[in-house]
Amino acid sequence: MATRHVDIIRALLRREVGTIRKPDGSNLRVALAFPNTYYVGMSNLGFQVVYRIFNEIPGTLCERVFLPEQRDFEDLRRTTSSLVTMESQSPLREFDVLAFSVSYELDYFNIPRILSLGRISELANDRGEEEPLIIAGGPAVTFNPEPLAPFVDVFVIGEGEEVIPEVVSVLRDGGERLHLLERLAQIQGIYVPRFYEPKYKRDGMIERVSVTADVPMPVRRRWVRDLDKYNPGNPIRTPDTEFSNMAIVEIARGCGRRCRFCVAGHVYLPPRKRSASSVLRCLEETPRAERVGLLGASVFDHSEFMDICNSLLQHRRLFSVSSVRLDLLTEEIAEMLHRGGQQTITVAPEAGTERLRQIIGKPLTDQQIFEGMSAAWNGGLRRIKMYFMVGLPTETEEDVKSIAQLARTIASSFRWERLVVSVSCFVPKPWTPFQWVPMEKERELSSKLAMIRRELKAEKNVRLTAESAREAVVQGTLARGDRRLHSVIGAVASGSRSWKNSISEAGLSVEFYAYRAREREEVFPWDHIDQGIAKSHLLAECDSALQAPDKERRKPSGSTT
Template sequence: MDFELKRELKELLAGERGYYRYPMGTRTPFALVYPNSYFVGMSNLGLHIIYELLNMRDDVACERVFLPERKEIKRYENTRTPLMSIENQTPLYEFSVIGFVLSFEMDYFNVLQMLELGKVKVKAADRGERDPLVIAGGPCATFNPEPLAGVIDAFIIGEGEVVMPALMDAWNEAKRQGMSRADMLRFIANVPGVYVPALYEHRYDDKGRLAAIEPLDGAPAKVTRQWVQDLDAHPAHTVVITDNTEFNFYLIETARGCGRHCRFCMAGYCFRRPRNRSLGVITREVKEALQYNKRIGLMGAAISDYPEINDLCKEILGEGLSMSVASFRADSVTQDLVDSLAQSGLKTLTMAPEAGSRRMRAVINKGIEEEHLFNAMEMGIDAGIRNFRLYIMIGLPFEQEEDIEAIIDLANRLKDYMEEKGAKGTLTLSVNPFIPKPFTPFQWKPMADRKYVEQAFKHMMQSLRKRKNIIVNVESPKEAYVQGVLARGDRRVADALLLAHELGGSKAFKRALKECGLSMDEYLYRERDEAELFPWEQLDMGFTREYLYEELEKADAQKPTIPCFDGCHRCGVCG
């Protein structure tokens, strides 16, 4: 045991306010695990929500566990010290339930590493009666749990505020009845929104493609996504206060879900319907934040879509606080919002057209036109903001070479406009390879060939580098294509993940796929037939695949889909 590691965790806890800490043995120990660093994880609002939700019960002691920094991992390994929690420095293997928060596919490799560091059996099939129940939730778990099916015992499908109380009640009942581990898994599988992969058999045809998903005895035919109907009943804000975070804000969620129907956006489909918190609830949370004197970070799919955003801005600034936003849309942003951000010290205004040409924005149903970008830029300049950022994707379905040229042209014209208005700052393009995600209309489409994407990146950088104060930042294509496999993969990918872990981690993933008899190209570059069965189709998001396929056909025809509205029943989510 490395007692210095224990001391460092105690020091980390001493720098926090708002944490829960219960005496050992008085409640069911639950480890809430974020498979990345403390610095990153403590900026995840979902972690704060579930942490408070569980600790407000009278039967659960929830403690947080994070991936140690690289040098600390070596110390854990060299001293054989098990990975420990922040609150009581409890070894991971001593918890009854271990719950992972899955926000990013590349963190899957960290999940396996953390289980091993915590002395917990990595393979779900190897765990016995005395081993912890290992569960996972978050966006990645909801969209496609299959690549971790061999590791995780049960997945939370949907929003945790609805599922977790019922799951913990069921787990307690199973323990009270003295159920075996196998019986307990069958029992919790009947909690709405809980998916136990071991209770479903996946069969493949002679081409190695998924042919059927069959529930075993005691498993529901479908697992239906659960979601919060009334957000006001579940206020969502920062719970544990620390300065040691990626975004040193007091986070408050204004809304959840999005009804804009952007065809590339997994969150837009899987977090429907769009729901707003009342202004009264949010302003009460703002007042509670006063004691911490932190900048307010407003969270939501598009903060500018919040119907009372101007009043909210006035409330925050009127309390003497500053603010930031997770995102806004150029077609709904207001001058009051931009002015409030500028008064709060914002130096760079970010817009997300996603594509450079009007044709491609019609394909993805973005709803942003050039006039919206120029208007938002003018608002920013009028407010004193001098730097701007654009989010762009390369390799979208139906993309052509002229669409790449349109990105370059748009960047030049926006920079011209900045200079014309006297803004001598920087225009930054953040460019990412597009990954077709589950439960979107583009789930049938392949990823663009990696060479095409790399050539497009190179052409953009060469075309714009001569222009002063334009910066092009690109995501690593290598990592993006690994993400593509993990986002779209079936449960056979879990075997490759496990092998890659044994071989050293993410860098060995391509080799592990090959040794498992799997082809990266099969997952990435093959267009799916309309009737093909997807690995995630045992999950029900509330809409049909026919609805998604109609949206794909509309994308090909560049036809728009209007946003959600009251009384709408097009997709089926609203009943």
């Protein structure tokens, strides 16, 4: 056992409040892994909710495991020691199940790393009966599980609150791995990739996906109809997270706005809310925290939002919200957020011009943006963070420069204590109308980010943060990738090859996965998953966006035609 790594784990545990400790002797032992560091994983509410769900099931023990920090990672890789869990510092091979909660595509590389450090066979087909069953769930694999399919025995597609107890019930009965997988595959929301076989055409596209056993086709997403049945908060609080010592509560799930770039606005339908009484009861039942974080894709759409905030104020509890819709922000709401202790509000215009915002399905006008900013200022809020994207479909040079112009105007109109402009690169995602469009090339994305930097260089009151274009392209490749990418993920994870060399040696290309426009009738790697959305509807939305009136169609930046 790596002594330094264990010492760090024990130090982290001492600073936690709410750690779940159950006596050993459970008939099902689960190691729940977040494929990133402790700081990132413990900042994720979904990961903590799954941890509680497993532990609330009688006879089931769930412990957490994270990717070690770099020094400990290298130490473990050089030795024969195994990666261990937090609560009991037990090796991963001693557990019946190793379950991954996967939120981000760039964390895919950490899954084979954790398997390797746990001395577990990386590929599902190589795993023996004595090794843990590997399960993966979370947003990223719900959207498209295929790049990870060769590593994973079982995927949870959709939301986990109801499906996890059903999976536990099957696993408790025991039996040989193949028999368990056949039974698990019958549960709605469970995808066992070994029973689904893609066939590729000569051009690399998928011809069809066939089933090799008596399993459902397609695999239907699982979703929770009544959120009030489940505790919406984080059981563990620690200072070693982004939300230090904050009680985080999900008050709503899903978003009815359906912005054309946003996968969460399409996959987490229908929009649902927790009642104010359920939210407040959860907070009463958990140890008091310094602050309360209200989480949701669009918290202002919650019909009882003001009631929740007023109740928190009456009980002298500080609170903040995850994001703010400028078209719904009033001076009254801003004042309430200020009284609740919120210091920074996060807003997402996404694009610099009304034309482009209309195309991407976020029809905020410039007037609405400035009215929202004025309401924030008049309500006492003094710090703003604004999110934008570059590389959006039909984007022009004017659109890019308008991001900087909008930021300059907002900075000069109000005396903000802090104005942060965060710019990311647009990544086309599955299950959105833009799943057919090509991603902009890394060179063009870098050029646009540099343009914004130049435009804002002289603005001392604006702080600019920008995403790496290179990492965005890797994310874009994985987001719409298929099973053939598993060898690339494995090679990069092992450290034996770079991303560029790995994808080339596998006979694959970024051009195929990221930069290529999809055919209208193309079979996508995720088409055998049923998210409850008609593909024809998404295509119609894509056509509607790209077939803008002539007066709105302009020459894209960087275009030579």
